[in-house]
Amino acid sequence: MTIDDLLVHPDTLVVTWADNTSTSFPTIWLRDNCPSGLHPQTHERLLDLLALDASPVLTSAQIAHGDVVLSYEDGHASHMPVALLSADRRGQRASDADAIAPQLWRADMTAATVPRYAAAPILAEDHALNAWMQATAKYGIAIVDHLEDRTSAGVDVAQRIGFLRETNFGTTFEVINKPDPNNLAYTSVALPLHTDLPNQEVPPGYQFLHCLANEATGGGSLFADGFAMAEDLRTEDPEAFRLLCEVPIPFRFNDRDADIRVYEPVITLDRSGEVIEIRYNAHLAGIFDMPSEIMPDYYRAYRAYMAKTRDPKYRLTLKLKGGEMVVFDNRRVLHGRDSFDPATGFRHLHGCYVDRGEFSSRLRMLARTVSAAKAA
Incomplete structure (x- = not known):
């Protein structure tokens, strides 16, 4: 946006733009964001804000x-790019390649309609990586197929995004039926819909489950959009929604090597009231210990959300095949599985996590490289 006029006040610069709108910039903000106050290579702030007057005189x-x-009364001169002022002219957050609005889904998401992308282009081409990541962020889930028949093939895709998240289960994990399990995932029993590791201070972000073999009878994978269930609850039962947002409950995991616990609500909202996280895992929920006067109402709210996790109207069912990998936002999309009979065949998934921060960073970097490639 080009500038039509500048009006100087001692404590404010008023900019009139070509569209006849105007923006008032306090001088303290102008000095705080003067390019001279940033390190030339790292672009980190060097300016000591307390060294300035509360309202530098322009x-x-x-x-x-x-x-x-x-020009300022103290002799300082700033060269403020017009683009910097224009980007802030509405007092809103700067544009962000990671700001992808979630597209909610229910049973309208099927095995035939879930976003699906081939592994080879993702591994080789930034524009393919970007397209897959944007779809995964939008819907919270996607499938990568035609992976090579090796355990590390899914990890290679995950590392195209960034660093893997290490947990008490390791950097990667094997979802197989095994003796002496420390988690129900390592058994053949059915797993109701849940999010992984809600007992962590920050639960893992995106989960990668690479199917290496799925020959047993049963073992279908189940998914549901936790945001859609939360929004429906908000509409149908506002009081239940409020309790699940405001009342923290205990989540815990313990075995021979770890004892990890937090108190957090089932539903987390951002400052604008949008749902940004679901923590739901009935197996890892501790003993509810909220005040007794709200406990009956809280149980009613908790059961209302639990009922939605059992409702087929929200459910996506996939029978993963060898060479397919499902990737989903663990803090949005609940997952589970049907029971399977290990005597009828081998079932083996190889898993890992990439945190949301790594995912967001990669999207922003791709926005630069893909745009530059298009412009070339």
């Missing part, structure tokens, strides 16, 4: 070579 402003040149 004496003049003029446009020169794409900058607004500002």
Whole structure:
């Protein structure tokens, strides 16, 4: 956006834009964001904000070579890029390649409609990686297929995004039926819909489950959009929704090597009231110990969300095949499985996690590289 006029006040610069709108910039903000206060290589702040007056006195402003040149009473001169001022002119957050609005789904998401992408292009091409990641962020789930028949093939895809998240189960994990299990995932029993590791201070972000073999009878994978269930509950039962957002409950995991516990609500909202996280795992929920006067109402709310996890109207069922990998946002999409009979065949999934922060960072980096490639 180009500038039509600049009006100088001692404590404020008023910019009038080409569309006849105007923005007032306090001088303390202008000095705080002066490019001279940033390290030239790292772009980290060097300016000591307390070294400034609370309202630095602005004496003049003029446009020169794409900058607004500002002069202050203390002798400081700033060259503020017009683009920087324009980006902040509405007082809103800067655009973010990671700001992908979730597309909620229910049983309308099927094995035939779930986003599906081939592994080879994701591994080789940034635009294919970007397309797959954007779809995964939008729907919270996608399938990568045609992976090579080796355990590390899924990890290779995950590492195209960033570092793997290590947990008390390791950096990677094997979902197989095994003796002396420390988690129900390592058995053949049915697993109701849940999110993984809600007992962690920050639960893992995106989960990668690479199917190496799925020959046993049963063992279908189940998924549901936890955000959709939460939004439906908000509409149908606002009081239950409020309790699940406001009342923290204990989540815990313990075995011979770890004892990991937190108190957090089932539903987390951002400051604008949007659902940003689900922590739901009936197997890892501890003993509810909220005040007795709210306990009956809380149980009613908890059961209302639990009932939605059992409702077929929200459920996506997949029978993963060897060479397929399902990737999903563990803090949004609940997952589970049908029981299977290990005597009828081998079932083996290889898993890992990539945190949301790594996922978001990669999306932002891809926005730069893919845009640059298109412009070339």
